[in-house]
Amino acid sequence: MKMIITLAASSIASFSMTAFAADQPAPAATAQTQTVPSDPAVKKPDSGPVKEVGFGAVRTPKLVNRVGGDRDAAIEVVEGVYRFKKAMIESPLPDGYPEPTPFGAIDIKEYPAVRRAELVSKDESGAAMMTGFFPLFNHIKKRNISMTAPVETDYPQLYTDFLNDKMAEEGETKMSFLYRSSSLGPVGEDGKIVVRDAAPVTVLSIGAQGAFDFTEKIAELRTWLKSQEQWEVAGDPRMFVYNGPFVDPNWRWAEVQVPVCRRGGTGKEVPTTQATKLPTSAPPKELVNTIGMKFIFIPKGQFAMGSAPDDRDADLDERQHSVTITRDFYIGAFEVTQSQFERVMGRNPSQFQGKSFRDGGFNHPVERVSWNDAAEFCKRLSELPEEKAAGRVYRLPTEAEWEYACRAGSSDAYAFGDQPQRLGEYCWYAPNGDGQTHPVGEKKPNAWGLYDMHGNAWEWCADWYERHSNRPQVDPVGPSEGTDRVYRGGSWNYAAAYCRSANRTATAPAFEGFDFLSISFRVVMDASTER
Numbered sequence: 245m246k247m248i249i250t251l252a253a254s255s256i257a258s259f260s261m262t263a264f265a266a267d268q269p270a271p272a273a274t275a276q277t278q279t280v281p282s283d284p285a286v287k288k289p290d291s292g293p294v295k296e297v298g299f300g301a302v303r304t305p306k307l308v309n310r311v312g313g314d315r316d317a318a319i320e321v322v323e324g325v326y327r328f329k330k331a332m333i334e335s336p337l338p339d340g341y342p343e344p345t346p347f348g349a350i351d352i353k354e355y356p357a358v359r360r361a362e363l364v365s366k367d368e369s370g371a372a373m374m375t376g377f378f379p380l381f382n383h384i385k386k387r388n389i390s391m392t393a394p395v396e397t398d399y400p401q402l403y404t405d406f407l408n409d410k411m412a413e414e415g416e417t418k419m420s421f422l423y424r425s426s427s428l429g430p431v432g433e434d435g436k437i438v439v440r441d442a443a444p445v446t447v448l449s450i451g452a453q454g455a456f457d458f459t460e461k462i463a464e465l466r467t468w469l470k471s472q473e474q475w476e477v478a479g480d481p482r483m484f485v486y487n488g489p490f491v492d493p494n495w496r497w498a499e500v501q502v503p504v505c506r507r508g509g510t511g512k513e514v515p516t517t518q519a520t521k522l523p524t525s526a527p528p529k530e531l532v533n534t535i536g537m538k539f540i541f542i543p544k545g546q547f548a549m550g551s552a553p554d555d556r557d558a559d560l561d562e563r564q565h566s567v568t569i570t571r572d573f574y575i576g577a578f579e580v581t582q583s584q585f586e587r588v589m590g591r592n593p594s595q596f597q598g599k600s601f602r603d604g605g606f607n608h609p610v611e612r613v614s615w616n617d618a619a620e621f622c623k624r625l626s627e628l629p630e631e632k633a634a635g636r637v638y639r640l641p642t643e644a645e646w647e648y649a650c651r652a653g654s655s656d657a658y659a660f661g662d663q664p665q666r667l668g669e670y671c672w673y674a675p676n677g678d679g680q681t682h683p684v685g686e687k688k689p690n691a692w693g694l695y696d697m698h699g700n701a702w703e704w705c706a707d708w709y710e711r712h713s714n715r716p717q718v719d720p721v722g723p724s725e726g727t728d729r730v731y732r733g734g735s736w737n738y739a740a741a742y743c744r745s746a747n748r749t750a751t752a753p754a755f756e757g758f759d760f761l762s763i764s765f766r767v768v769m770d771a772s773t774e775r
C-alpha cells in the first residue's frame with residue numbers, strides 16, 4: 245500500500261505537468277480574476293478599485309503558524325509570484341488560501357471553504373488519476389475557468405489509524421481542481437465530476453520538493469504529532485501539487501497535509517474531505533400555502549458558516565466553521581408581507597403603509613415586529629384550520645438555516661459573489677433604498693430562488709445570540725438562553741457590509757423602547773410534514 249501511494253503521488257505530479265504542456269497556455273497569464281485575493285494585514289481603501297496584486301500571490305501570516313521542520317525557511321513574493329530558493333508558484337491560489345509551506349518546513353494552516361471540482365477513483369494504481377485529469381481539465385475549460393494552483397489529491401479512508409501507520413483495506417483517491425472563487429460556477433454534478441464546497445479546515449502541512457516520497461513526508465508529520473499533546477489528527481491526508489510543466493522537475497513545489505484539531509475538539513466528526521454532498525443547482529421544489537405564501541424546498545447539506553478569514557468587512561463574531569444541516573426544509577421565498585401579517589394577526593404595525601405607497605404597502609415586508617410577534621405569527625399560522633389540515637407547522641429559521649439559505653451554495657460575502665458594486669441588482673440597501681422598504685421580490689433572487697435575503701428588511705432568526713466558535717456543528721440552534729435574539733441580512737437603510745451573508749445582529753425579543761424599525765422575518769416550514 246505504501247508503495248502504491250508513492251507511485252500515485254509521483255505519477256500525478258509528472259502527468260499533470262505533461263497535460264499542462266499539451267493543452268494549457270501559461271496558466272498564470274490567463275488568470276481570470278473575478279475577485280482579488282488580499283492580504284488580511286492590508287486595509288482595503290474605502291472606495292475605488294482594489295489593486296491587482298501580481299497573479300494573486302499574497303502573504304498570509306495570520307493563516308500560517310510555523311511549528312516544526314526547517315523553521316528558518318522563508319518564502320518570498322516577488323512580482324506576484326511565490327518563491328522559495330529556485331522554486332516558484334505562478335498560478336493564483338483560490339481566494340483566501342494561505343501561502344505555501346517551503347520545503348522541509350512544517351506549518352499549521354487555516355484553509356477557508358473552497359469550491360472545487362472533484363473526481364473520485366476507486367482505482368489505487370495511479371493510472372486512474374491519469375484518466376481523471378482530462379475530465380477535470382475539460383470541466384474547467386468548458387466553464388471558462390482558469391487553472392489555479394494547487395491541484396489537490398485526497399486520500400479518504402486511507403488509514404484506520406494514522407498515528408500508528410495502519411492502512412485501510414481499501415480506499416479511494418479524489419483529485420480536485422480548485423475554483424478561485426465560488427462565483428465561477430454552480431455546485432452540482434457534471435458527468436462523473438462533482439462540484440461542491442469543501443468546508444474550512446485546519447491542517448498540519450509539510451513542504452516537499454521535486455520527486456518526493458509521499459510516505460516519508462507523512463512519517464514526518466506523524467513524528468511531529470507524536471511529539472506534542474496539543475493537536476490531534478482530524479481527517480485523512482491530502483497532497484497539493486503547485487507547479488505546471490515549465491518548472492524544472494527538481495524545483496517543483498508540493499505539500500503533504502493532514503487535517504488536525506485541538507485535542508478535545510470536535511473536528512473529527514465532520515472531516516472536511518468527506519463532507520456531505522451539497523445540493524445541486526437544479527431548481528428546488530416550490531409550494532404555496534393556503535394564504536398565498538410561497539415556499540422553496542431547501543435540501544439538507546453542509547456549508548461554511550461565517551466569514552472567510554480574509555474578509556476585511558467581517559466582524560469578530562462571524563468566525564467561519566462547518567455546519568451540517570441534516571434535515572430538508574422549506575423557507576419563504578419572500579419576507580412576510582404586511583397583508584400576510586395582518587391576515588394572520590389582525591393588525592399591521594408597519595411604518596411604511598398607507599396611500600403614499602403603490603399598493604398601500606401591503607406587499608412590502610411587515611416591519612416594526614418584535615421577535616415575540618414573529619414567533620406568535622408562526623404559531624397562529626400553524627393553527628389556521630386549512631394549514632392544520634395540511635399538516636404544516638411553521639417556525640422561524642435557525643440562524644444556521646437562514647445563512648445556509650441566504651448563501652445558496654456560495655461561500656462569498658454575498659450570495660452572488662464578492663463584489664458589493666453588484667448588490668443593487670439583488671438588494672434594497674442604503675444607496676438605493678430611497679428611505680423606505682420596497683415590495684418583496686422586486687430584485688433578483690439568489691441561486692435557490694429566495695428574494696431579499698440581502699436587504700429590504702432585516703429578518704429575525706430563532707436563535708439567542710452568542711459568538712461563533714470554530715467548531716463544526718450539526719443542526720445548531722444557538723444557546724439555550726440569552727438576552728438578545730439574532731436578526732440578519734441588512735435593510736433599506738444600511739450599507740453594503742451589513743447586508744453580507746455572514747453579518748450578524750441581535751437585540752432584545754420584546755419591545756423595550758426600541759421600535760424594531762426595519763426588522764421583518766420570513767418563516768420556515770418543516771419539509772418532513774410534506775412527505
Ligand SMILES: [Ca+2]
Nearest residue numbers: 696697699701
Ligand atoms: Ca431581507
Ligand SMILES: [Ca+2]
Nearest residue numbers: 559747748749
Ligand atoms: Ca455584525
